[in-house]
Amino acid sequence: MSTAPADARSLRRERRAWYVYDWANSGFVTTTGTVLFAPYLTAVATAAACPDLPAGVDCDATLSVLGVPVAPGSLALYTTSVSTAVSALLLPLVGALSDRVVRKRLLLGAFALVGALAAAAMALVTGTDWQLGVLLQVVAGSCLGASLVVYNALLLDLAGPDERDRVSSRGWAVGYVGGFVLLAANLALVSGHDALGLTEGDAVRLSLLSAGVWWGVFSLVPVLGLRDRPLARPPDAGAPDGAPPAPPRPGAAVRGVLGELAATxxxxxxxxxxxxxxxxxxxxxxxxxxxxxxxxxxxxAELGLAQSQLITAILLVQAVAVLGALLMGRLAGRFGARRTILASLGAWVVVVGVAYGLPAGRFDLFLLVAVAIGLVLGGTQAISRSLFAQLVPVGREAQYFSLYQAAERGTSWVGTLVVGLVVQATGSYRPAVGALVVFFVLGGLLLWRVDVRRGVAEAGREQPRVV
Incomplete structure (x- = not known):
């Protein structure tokens, strides 16, 4: 009796378990990382710097962070930068470790558990405890990046070359659904805190707690649902394919990880x-x-929209991004990942151009731009992940994805720096947003030069049907 149908069912179950990690961590990213924690940490830092400040008056005092004066309004931004820098330094080591570990699902679970505990503990940040908030944000952000290195590398185990665009897109879509569901629930909690007999601070802390619990609980699904596979061995490893790796000598684990990192x-x-x-x-x-x-x-600042309108737009982006990720996954399967990404970059240029000319106060037009962003957002990132996966050399999956994740996080400050400099020079967000067209154009020109089939061959992988 053939085992093929059973194997296919097992693979589908594993893929569904893998998708759930996007659902798990997106709840934290949207509720905590995108919306609630930065304003909350800013309020806590302001209370510490100016404890007797009347409502509506700006705080001119500073905090001392390792002897450096920091304005309370900048603390959350600097904390995010520190978390990003820590990730950029640690993630290559995580990748080297992951490629030496058979039970990658447990490594994924370990990073997710520590990150989720730190995220849930953010509910303990009260009063003037900004130091605790900074520490927890750095730990949670670093663990998120580390878990995504392992998670992204697992895509190569779960999908063949002609399936990766579709599988990656479904993961992103599931993540956007999870982020939308938890964010909508928490925004309802924060908006209706009076009816529930809560202060706004209590509602925010409960929301932060829910994001950590959400991340931790749903991370159990991939930990329990994925199965362990033998380590892939690169063609130049000097051992026959399928041969078990030699057991490490005592005390050689760290040296081995560092050595593999340098080799990568x-x-x-x-x-x-x-x-x-x-x-x-x-x-x-x-x-x-x-x-x-x-x-x-x-x-x-530029269009004069209310906070409630901006929150509505954020939720709309999350909802539409589900459709966008699935749609671009189908387009990539038909026209190839590279062509699909190039088309999406053209769409981004149009979106930025339209946003540049939006008249003030036109919430309806702002929502149309939000819809356009949602359609291209998830797909651009999902198909980029699957295209990069095609170019990762065999046996070095997590190591290369650690470079992918670390480089992304390590340079993600450039765009915001450009926006800040242009706003400072012009006093307007319009030219600052318009300047972002350069990133899409230059990125598209470089992507145009990527010879996917050559890269796949150099990586030692099976050629996809279309590129």
């Missing part, structure tokens, strides 16, 4: 197509992330 950096220099794809992604993804970050600032 040297190895990457021989895979120029993969590095070109990575550089292109860094440019256009920085544009994507900056548009999302700056959209609320643009809507409030």
């Amino acid at each position: 950096v040297r190895h990457a220099r021989g895979h120029r197509v993969t590095l070109l794809m990575l550089l292109a992604f860094l440019l256009y993804n920085d544009g994507v992330q900056t548009v999302i970050y700056a959209a609320s600032l643009f809507g409030s």
Whole structure:
């Protein structure tokens, strides 16, 4: 009796378990990372710096962070930068470790558990405890990045070359649904806190707690639902395919991880197509992330929109991004991932151009721009992940995805720096948003030069049907 149908069912179950991690961590990213924690940490820091400040009056005092004066309004931004920098330094080590571990699902679960505990503990940040908030944000952000290195690398175990675009897109879509559901529930809690007999601070802390619990509980699904596989061995590893790895000598684990990291950096220099794809992604993804970050600032400062209107737009982006990710997954399967991403970058240029000309006070037009952003947002990121996966050398999956994740996080400040400099020079967000077109154009030009079939061959992987 053939085992093929049973194997196919088992693979589908594993994929569904893998999708759930997008659902799990997106609840934290949207509720805590995108909406609630930065304003809350700013309020706590302001209370510490100016304890007797009357309502509506700006705080001119500063906090001392390791002897450096920091304005309370900048603390959350600097904390995010520190978390990003820590991730950029640690993630290559995580990737090297992951490629030496058979039970990757447990490694994923360990990072998710620590990150979720830190996220849930943010509910303990009260009064003037800004130091605790900073520490927890750094720990949670670093663990999120580490878990995503392992998670992204698992895509290569769960999908063949012609399935990765579709599988990656479904994961992103499930993540957007999860982020939308939890964010909508928490925004309802915060908005209706009076009816529930809660203060606004209590409602925010409960929401932060829910995001940590959500992340931790749903992370159990991939930990329990995925199965362990033998370590993939690169063709140049000097051992027969399928041979079990030699057990490490006592005390050699750390040296082995560091050695593999150095070898990966040297190895990457021989895979120029993969590095070109990575550089292109860094440019256009920085544009994507900056548009999302700056959209609320643009809507409030330039268009004069209310906070409730901006929250509505955020939820709309999350909802439409589900459809966008699935649609672009289908388009990639028909026309190829590279062509689909190039088309999406053209759409991003149009979106930025339309946003530049939006008249003040037109919430209806702002919502149309939000719909357009949602359609291209999830798909651009999902298909980029699957395209990069095609170019990752065999046996070095997590190591290369650690470079992908670390480089993304390590350079994601460039777009926001450009926006800040242009706003400072011009006093307006319109030219600042318009300047982001450069990221999409330059990223697209580099992606145009990526020879996918050559990169797949150099990586030692099976060629996809279309590229």
